[in-house]
Amino acid sequence: MSAPPAFRQQLLAAMPRLRRYARSLAFDVNSADDLVQSVLERALGHWRQFDPRRDIVLWLLSIAHNAHLDTLRRDRRLDVLPPERVTEVLDARQPLGGDAGLRLDLTAALERLTPDQRSALLLVLVEQLSYAEAAEVLQVPAGTVMSRVSRARVAMRDWLDGSTTLAGSVRAAPKPDLRRVI
C-alpha cells in the first residue's frame, strides 16, 4: 500500500523547511531540489518507518542529511570538474541579493568547513534546532553537536577575518573571474 494522504499532506507542509535546509547544504537551486526529490522518494518509500508521534521535519532533515552524505561520497568518486564546465556550474548558483559581497563570503566560509561541522552549524543556526534535536538528525551525541557548532563558528570567523584583507586586495586589482570562483 502506498503512503496515506495524511502522510502526504504532512510532507507537503514540511517541504519549505526541507527545501531551506537542502539549499543551505547544496548552495544552488537545482542540486538542492534534486536533494529534496531524493528525500521525498525515500520518505514515500519508507513512510511506514515514520513514527507519527515524532516531528516529521526532524525525520525528513535526517533523511536529507544521509542523502547529502551519499551525494558527497558519489561526487568524490567522480572526476574533477572539467574547466569548460566551471562557468556553467557557477552560473547555476542562486543569484545573491542584498549585500552580495558579505553573503558570498559567508557562503565561501561555509564551504570551507568540514561537512560534519557545516551540517551541525546549519541545523542549529538556520534550522534553529536544539542540540538534542540536531543530535537526533545527525545521529550523534548532543555533546558532539555542541563541539562541532563551536568549532564551525570559530573556523568560519577565522576565515572571514582573514579573507577581509584578501578580498580587499582582490577588489583593488579587479580580475572578474576570480571573484566568481570564490
Place this chain on the structure above:
Amino acid sequence: MSRPDDFTDTDLSAWLDGELDAERRAQVDAWLHDNLEAGARVRLWAADRDALRARWDPVLGEPLPAALVDQVWQVPALPRWAQAAAMAGLLVAGGVIGAAGMWQWQGQRPGSTLAAGTPAGWVQRAGLAHSVYVAEPLHAVEVKAAEEHLARWLTRRINIEVKLYDLRDEGFELVGGRLLPDAGGKSAQLMYENPQTHQRVTVYLRKPDADAPTAFRYVQQGELGMFYWVEAGAGCALVGALPKERLLALAQAIYKQLPSEQGANAPVR
C-alpha cells in the same frame, strides 16, 4: 564550580545558542561583562548567525516547485494491464464525451493542475463522506431509494437538479441518499451498491463555487479513486474503492444521464 577563566569557546557557543542551564548561563553572563574581547567575539558569532538566517530564510516563502508537489501526490503506477484497460476506457470516453467537447483529461496528479497541490476542498469532503457512510451497514443512507421523494427532496435542498442515476448496466443499484453539510452550503450524496460484491460507490453533488475548474479529473487517495468534474452548474464527484477503469465506466454512465440542462445539450463553457 568552574573558575571564570574556564569558559571556552564551546561554553560561549552553547551560551549563545541558549543551551546552558540557568546557573551556568548566569556565570557566563557575569563573566562576559568583564571580558570585552570575548563579548566582541560572541557578538560577531551572533552576526554570522543572523546573516546565515537572512541568506536562507527567504527559501521558506518561495512557491513550491510543481514537480516536487506532483511527486508528493504521485501514486505507484497501475500494473500494465490496468493501464491498458484504463486507456481503452479513455478512448471510448473520447468518442462519447469528446463529441460534447467538454471533458478534458487531466491525468491523476492533482498537483499538476491545481496551484494548491491538492484537489479542491469539496473533493476531499466527498472522499471523507464516502468513507464515513459506506462503512455503515444499517444507516448508510438517510432516505432509501424506494422512497418517491428522494430526488425531489435533494433537488430542493441543494438547489441543483438531482437525478437518481441508473447504474444497473454497470452492476450497481441505488441504495438511497442523504443530505450533507458542505462549506457554506449543502450537498447530496447518493449511494450505490453492487449486490454481488457488496462494493459501494457514492456520488457527491453540490452547487459549485463560481471559479471551480470544470475539467474532468481523476485522483487516487490510498484505496479510494475519485472522478470529479464541474458541469453547467453542478459539481459531481464519483468515489469508490474500485479499479480506475471500472470507476470510469460508472462516471461515463452518470455523465450520459445528466439532466438535460447539465448534460450533452449544455452550452460549451
